Amino acid sequence: MNLNVNLENMKEIYGDDIINIILSNIDIIETNIQTLKKLKFDDVEGIFERCPMMFMHFPKAFNEKIEKLIKEIGENYIDIIQNDISILEKTYE
């Protein structure tokens, strides 16, 4: 997996431990990123940088939550979510 994210920024926001959290959950993160890419999100890296913790959900739970959210938002879900990341943060909180 090749992720183009600003780790320094992430360390500043979430603390140095974020690196360890990412490394320890890298296979879950990878699966969840693929899920978002399949759903045609074009700024998955931007979403990951803003809400890394939502990617720590086990893939099944992650899928269920995103599917439920998409159902609620409707067809325009990509624009709506990428224009307000807090929607995701609340969903996965």
Added chain:
Amino acid sequence: MIDELKLKEICEKYEINYERLVGTNSNILNSGKYEDICKILDFLKDELSIVSKNIEKCPSILYFGVENVKANWSFLKEQNITMSNVEGCLHVLSTEPKEVENTYNYILDNYGIRYLNARTSILSVQLSRIREIERKFIDLKPKNVLQAAISKYTIEEIEKMFEVCKKNKIEITGSVFRKSAVELKEIAEVCNKYKIDMIGSVFLKTKEEIEKIVEVCRKNKIEIKGSVFLKSAEEIEKIVEVCRKNKIEIKGSVFLKSAEEIEKIVELCTKNKIEITGSVFFKLAEEIEKIVEVCKKNKIEITGSVFLKSAEEIEKIVEVCTKNKIEIKGNVFNNSAEEIEKIVEVCRKNKIEITGSVFFKSAEEIEKIVEVCKKNKIEIKGSVFKKSAEEIEKIVEVCRKNKIEIKGNVFKKSAEEIEKIVEACTKNKIEITGSVFFKSAEEIEKIVEVCKKNKIEITGSVFNNSAEEIEKIVEVCRKNKIEITGSVFLKSAEEIEKIIEVCKKNKMEITGCVFLKTAEQIEKIVEICTNNKIEITGSVFHRSAEELAENIEFLKVNYGFDYLKPLIISKNNKNLKKVLPFLQEIEVLETLTTSNCILALTLDEIKERYDFVKNIGEEVIKSDKKVFNSIFGLSKKNYQKRVEKYLGSISTQKLGEEVTDELEDIELLDKIEKVQNDLQKSNEKTK
């Protein structure tokens, strides 16, 4: 000849234990002379500061000419040999000086200083005997040549001993040279009968003694190996009794001591709150007392490794470490003070960080390792010091052949093991990354089998566990309907069960993050949140209990209880301390209590977006003051697009298009607002 009383008088004067001295070798009473003994002790104690223990171990030095001792000491002092090894092997000083010099030079040139330091006794052996053994037994390993040379047996007897060893598949180690060929044969017979490994200390006993020991061990369910053969059957019985009484595990180093000594040691350790582990039994009670005293004086943590040294040696080590600003703990006690000085010198010369692992090796070995690493462009740190220079060269060769990055974990394995691991990984199409080197090739094969059986993707973290542990983890996860992936392999099955129990008890969703904490840590976090009336959501488990407490305190003191929200307290304290004052300065801090996604930006990013919002003539917060401007909620790419669009609209001045775009944006913002309201309602319903 010297009278017992006179010798006792000398011992008292020079603080030497008479019983231990005569117990080691009573010949001193027949061969020692009052004046000679005093002269040598003056030299050893006053001039060289040799500790009494080393003299008690080697009484023969007291009845050989003082001139030989002085000449040999002067010669050796000028050489590279570690003098503390000579101090522990004083009999070499009684040897004819010319012989010592010849043997020293020969061993140095043909074997290396390492062998002289490891088997300093070889300096008391004539060079002609060493060379004869080399000629006669050409297949013998260098260290075995030296062991054979040091032994008391003739070349003919050694020949017979090797025949017995070959026939009975006895590995030739130091202790083999303690028995004659006939004795070795008898021991082999009894070991075969009771299936005892024919190594180490079994060769310290006779056939009959081994039989008795086996009987006692079987009766008391003690594993029959290694150190039990250091004691007689009767002594083992007593030791068992004392250990049971004091709840000490009956194995390993307890057999280094008598039952009485164990009792004393237990008493002393209890008094000083020292954990009764294996290494305390390497020392006598009185030595432990001295060590404790020195450690307390120098504020050294009293752990296992300090008991590898005497109190005097610890004092010397402390002095050297303090002088060189080395942290006094762990591995430093593997070395003498003298060796530490040499290591420091080599490390400074080669700009190597002086940390724990360099003390696994001697200064000479470090120099060789540095040479090999530089030649092969390997970073000189940590795990390389677990290997010798020769082993590193072999590892480099294997890694290059198999295109494996030469760093970190590869040095946990030998070149042969790496080859086998590569073979196992290639066969099973596993990427050869760092974590596979935690395991042997056989273990990898077993893990692959378990993973395939359970349809688990074979990624790095599975190699943190054994195949058996993976099976257990799978069972626990299935039972609790947890997906078997990622961080679950960071914990044992037992720990996972505990974590799940705590999560269920506190109605927490189980994410990958919870397995980065122990059940106790999770409980602590829950306690902190409950005490502060903070909702327990997933995000609070991203920080440690201590960090959360620090954030809560900071928020309570500076901003009030309204700010104690999961998505605020779970952020990095340093970032909060920068961002919150800025939000206060621009008079929007209050909005954080209802909308906090702005905290997923750094201060610089917030400032940049703040400037942009001002530039496009909008407000930082919406009219109801409950939500930040949606610019702060844009993903990175969408923010860039938005900025580009704005800049583009300014430069092209295509008013018509701009108006249309703005209208589109307004429609989108309306939709976002509607979704936010719906979500809020749905969340409230769920709660």
